[in-house]
Amino acid sequence: MSHPPRRGRRPNDPRRGRASGPSGGRPPQVDPARQVAAELLAAVRADDAYANLKLPELLAAHGLSGRDAALATELSYGTSRTKGQLDAILSACSTRPLDSIDPPVLDALRLGAYQLLRTRIPPHAAVSATVDLVRAGGRPGAAGFVNALLRKVSAHDLDGWLAELAPASDDDPTGHLALTTAHPSWIVDAIGDALGPRRDELADALAADNQSPAVHLVARPGRIARDELTAESGGTPARYSPYGLYLPAGNPGALAAVADGRAAVQDEGSQLVALTLAEAPLDGSDERWLDLAAGPGGKAGLLGALAARRGATVDAVEISPHRADLVRRTVSGLPVTVHTADGRDPGLPAGSYDRVLLDAPCTGLGALRRRPEARWRRQPADVAELTRLQRDLLQSAAGLVRPGGLIGYVTCSPHLVETAAVLNRRPKDLEIVDATELVPGNPAADAPLDGPVPGTVQLWPHRHGTDAMFLALLRRS
Ligand SMILES: C[S@@+](CC[C@H](N)C(=O)[O-])C[C@H]1O[C@@H](n2cnc3c(N)ncnc32)[C@H](O)[C@@H]1O
Known part of the structure; x- marks a missing residue:
């Protein structure tokens, strides 16, 4: 039953009606x-x-x-x-x-x-x-x-409140952006630092975190052609990844191709970094691949499908038993062996892998658009702890790759402490290979993708429509 408006109240007054x-x-x-x-x-x-x-x-x-x-x-x-x-x-x-x-x-x-x-x-x-x-x-x-x-x-709209509460941009640019784009100040600063000389893009980069992203799918090579998946799903082919497509609204889990493992949900940026490592030129043998931090298995699934076509095998290491089980489910039927082990000392043969992916545990600041609560849960102190682990895992990767072999060091974070600082303290026998020209689909033609260290790659949601994935390709001398 609705109540008549009371005298003296505006038609839109929230005290009206059943707001009893x-x-x-x-x-x-x-x-x-x-x-x-x-x-x-x-x-x-x-x-x-x-x-x-x-x-x-x-x-x-x-x-x-x-x-x-x-x-x-x-x-x-x-x-x-x-x-x-x-x-x-x-x-x-x-x-x-x-x-x-x-x-x-x-x-x-x-x-x-x-x-x-x-x-x-x-x-x-x-x-x-x-x-x-x-x-x-x-x-x-x-x-x-x-x-x-x-x-x-309800006395003001959002712009009215922000005008009243946000510090002036000239006096406090970080505080202004923190309130107007709904980010903690330390993340505003971290993303601004990662943009480096292109700090003028900071407001756009932060705004991109607040857009609901399209679901990205990967058509697993050898299991379903992208055209077929496009027809089945009603999606559109991705801009860069030859295996990627973008889905309109809807539940990807309801697609038969996702349910039966021919396709999977995977951000295009994740596809690009895994593909860059898998396709980078390599001298000598190319049969043994390693994924050193594999859970829940998105990239292991893509690498496994590529390895199957190229006669290679993949060892996938994951420390968490639950996540290792998720990897096992994802790679079923592919030439991938999953090891529940600590990547810092996985008990695998030293100097024996041709390509090693280290998709390191990180703050995830590059995927905030997909994880709504993450920006308020993460704390600045997390960075130091993760960085120690990232450095230790990179050290381990350096011991496992063969001389001349390649490591892809990846984070889904553009934070400089997780990217440039880890690289600057890398083992001495790892040299950086220029990856900027090797990314499939050549995203650099649309927008810069150079990372903070020459030769490294940094993708961005506001530039490339992908998560902000970082990649350094390293060759063991
Ligand atoms: C960024 S995620 C990897 C995502 C994965 N590559 C994918 O595409 O689905 C990092 C993973 O590393 C695992 N991890 C953390 N510490 C580890 C360690 N010491 N050894 C191996 N894995 C570790 C985490 O449990 C997490 O699953």
């Missing part, structure tokens, strides 16, 4: 999309869940598809991605510090603020749905607080 506030008499009804979004935020916050893995589970559990699933995805991913920006605005409106607010209530406030500031959902619907969520979640005492706070948020 704390004392509305009817039982709260939460629509399933917002329920899923709230459950996802709780899982990310309380259980350290990965949003992109948890969401399909929740959608299936609630039986959501079509428009409801799209709304749940938009609300949960959008809220996760912009959390810091939403918090700055909520803080400005709140009478209490945010860290004193019951965490599920704070989740609901973020969801409500996201709807008010970044969707076309009418303000009264955004507020009333959030109040309902809080009441249905067993926190009726917070309903009045939530209602009042979101009414304050």
Whole structure:
């Protein structure tokens, strides 16, 4: 039942209609999309869940598809991605510090603020749905607080809030971009440093993290031709990778070719770095390949398919047993042997591999567009810890590759400490091979792809439409 507008209130006033506030008499009804979004935020916050893995589970559990699933995805991913920006605005409106607010209530406030500031959902619907969520979640005492706070948020649109709260770009360029593009300051600085002389692209690079990317598929060589996959999936051929294609909206898992392993979901940048290593000119034998940090197996699957066609074999090493099992599933039927082992000392024969991929564990700052919560979960201290591991793994790779053999050192992060600094302290017998001309499809013709050390490759979402993958090709002397 709808209520008539009360006297003295504007038609769009969020106090209108069923935004009944704390004392509305009817039982709260939460629509399933917002329920899923709230459950996802709780899982990310309380259980350290990965949003992109948890969401399909929740959608299936609630039986959501079509428009409801799209709304749940938009609300949960959008809220996760912009959390810091939403918090700055909520803080400005709140009478209490945010860290004193019951965490599920704070989740609901973020969801409500996201709807008010970044969707076309009418303000009264955004507020009333959030109040309902809080009441249905067993926190009726917070309903009045939530209602009042979101009414304050609705006083401005997003641009209005950013104009009020963001520091001036001239005074504090990092702080300005951090708030306006919803990134932690340390990540703004890291990406700015990685852009080096092209720092003027920083706003574009950060904006690209906030775009929902297309799903990229790889047509596994020898298992399905790209044309066939294009016809089966309704996708379009990728710009650079000869095996890649871009899918429009939809669930890739529902495609028969993905379900039966002829194709897989894989960012085009990941395809390009693996292909560059596999196809780089090499003198001498070319039969033994190694993937030293293989889980969950995307690149091992591509390398395995190429190896099968070229009469080579691949050893794939992964330290986590669960992820090693994922690799085994991915490479089934391919000439790949999976070892659950520490890549720093995997017990494999020294000096025996022709090509070695080290797709190192990293901060993932190059794939923020695909991992909505990652930018707020990662901490600057993670970088030092990962860098030690990256250096140790590179040392191990250097011992496993044969003289004259090639290593592809890869990160899905452009952070200079994970790229240039690791390379600058590499083992002395590894020389850098110029990879910039070797990337399939020649992305350099469209936009620069030179990395921070001469000869290395840095892809970018805002330039190439790929994740920001880094590649250095190294030859053992
Ligand atoms: C960036 S991911 C690799 C992604 C993979 N190449 C793909 O394309 O699917 C890095 C992997 O290294 C694994 N890892 C971390 N430390 C390791 C170690 N010491 N030895 C081997 N693997 C390790 C992680 O568990 C993670 O699965």
